[in-house]
Amino acid sequence: MAAVQILPGIYSVGVADWNVRNFHGHTYTTLRGTTYNSYLIIDEKITLIDTVLGPFAKELIENIREVIEPEKIDYIIANHVETDHSGALPEIIRLCPKAKVFGTAKCKEGLYKHYYGDWEFQVVKTGDKLELGKRSLSFIEAPMIHWPDSMFTYCPQEALLLPNDAFGQHFASLGLFDDRVEQCALMDEAKKYYANILWPLGPVILRKIQEVQKLNIPIKIIAPSHGVIWRKEPEKIISSYLSWAKGEVENKMVIVYETMWGATDKMARQIAEGIKAAGVDVRLYDIAKSDRTEVITEMLSAKGFVFGSSTHDNDMLPNMAAFLEIVKGLKPTGRKISFFGSYGWAGGAIKEMQERLISSGAELVKEGLSFKYVPNEAELEDCFNFGKKSAGS
Numbered sequence: 001m002a003a004v005q006i007l008p009g010i011y012s013v014g015v016a017d018w019n020v021r022n023f024h025g026h027t028y029t030t031l032r033g034t035t036y037n038s039y040l041i042i043d044e045k046i047t048l049i050d051t052v053l054g055p056f057a058k059e060l061i062e063n064i065r066e067v068i069e070p071e072k073i074d075y076i077i078a079n080h081v082e083t084d085h086s087g088a089l090p091e092i093i094r095l096c097p098k099a100k101v102f103g104t105a106k107c108k109e110g111l112y113k114h115y116y117g118d119w120e121f122q123v124v125k126t127g128d129k130l131e132l133g134k135r136s137l138s139f140i141e142a143p144m145i146h147w148p149d150s151m152f153t154y155c156p157q158e159a160l161l162l163p164n165d166a167f168g169q170h171f172a173s174l175g176l177f178d179d180r181v182e183q184c185a186l187m188d189e190a191k192k193y194y195a196n197i198l199w200p201l202g203p204v205i206l207r208k209i210q211e212v213q214k215l216n217i218p219i220k221i222i223a224p225s226h227g228v229i230w231r232k233e234p235e236k237i238i239s240s241y242l243s244w245a246k247g248e249v250e251n252k253m254v255i256v257y258e259t260m261w262g263a264t265d266k267m268a269r270q271i272a273e274g275i276k277a278a279g280v281d282v283r284l285y286d287i288a289k290s291d292r293t294e295v296i297t298e299m300l301s302a303k304g305f306v307f308g309s310s311t312h313d314n315d316m317l318p319n320m321a322a323f324l325e326i327v328k329g330l331k332p333t334g335r336k337i338s339f340f341g342s343y344g345w346a347g348g349a350i351k352e353m354q355e356r357l358i359s360s361g362a363e364l365v366k367e368g369l370s371f372k373y374v375p376n377e378a379e380l381e382d383c384f385n386f387g388k389k390s391a392g393s
């Protein structure tokens with residue numbers, strides 16, 4: 001990616017990571033790659049907003065050099081400590097050692113604990129203003145969206161919001177703007193990002209958006225730190241975030257299961273028929289064959305889930321166990337979850353799945369459905385009825 005002017009005197013200088021396929025320690029698959037966005041403001045004070053992942057520092061510096069000598073940077077705004085946005089910071093500060101870094105108190109603490117640099121740092125709080133010349137920047141602390149240090153930066157003269165991770169997407173493209181990329185892919189990646197990273201933070205996100213709305217500041221452009229810039233319809237992503245944060249769902253249920261020899265798979269298919277008969281849309285995933293990130297994205301807009309596993313060593317199967325460990329952390333409050341599975345001589349999977357999710361905040365249905373070995377006709381009928389009941393009919 002080269003430097004691109006996104007507004008008069010404001011440049012995108014970030015980089016594309018086309019081939020990254022895992023993020024956050026393999027908890028998130030990034031099948032469309034990602035970008036690490038950084039923005040350069042040319043004014044009386046030259047200001048860089050965020051940097052990029054460490055190995056891309058050279059490319060960031062080349063992009064900045066297309067516009068101005070990096071040594072001329074006066075200010076660096078660090079909206080977030082995480083290394084995908086701060087990794088190149090030591091290299092940038094090496095080029096302009098007099099540059100002053102701005103961020104929250106938690107950001108100062110976090111950057112020091114990552115890089116141990118003796119940098120000039122000014123702590124900022126919500127409402128603080130930084131004059132750049134013709135333009136100014138103001139800051140809005142955004143703790144836990146999604147780290148304690150997170151912050152939004154706003155430029156009133158351009159009605160430009162720079163919210164770092166919020167409203168981002170792991171979506172590598174050269175389109176740069178929302179109106180230059182395929183819309184279904186864009187919204188799919190935005191939803192995936194929310195579901196897999198921000199889902200448990202819904203109440204915090206809701207309060208922060210409402211707080212920003214009360215400020216009554218115009219927002220014409222949202223430039224996040226991953227993916228494309230929202231300039232055509234910034235209100236579209238804001239209203240999507242509001243809907244997701246409120247837990248709004250569709251008339252849809254998701255079945256996720258793992259099967260050893262096919263009996264639990266048979267049960268899953270009959271349960272799906274029952275859900276469909278109840279007039280509810282249903283999606284079905286064998287988690288041993290499915291991408292966890294995609295499944296969680298589907299679950300975000302579902303009103304309930306049905307989880308199944310064969311019993312193995314008195315427990316659930318291992319892919320299901322790993323999946324439920326992630327689901328527990330997502331805290332899917334407001335969703336109803338039912339459980340099922342086949343066993344050989346002693347059950348155990350249903351109890352273990354329920355216990356795994358006890359602290360998830362979801363409503364767990366105690367009476368699970370289990371059968372010995374392969375379900376017969378009558379038992380398949382029970383599966384059908386269990387599906388209908390799980391769907392609420």
Ligand code: FEO
Pocket residue numbers: 080082083084085146147165225226
């Ligand atoms: Fe929280 Fe994109 O890092």
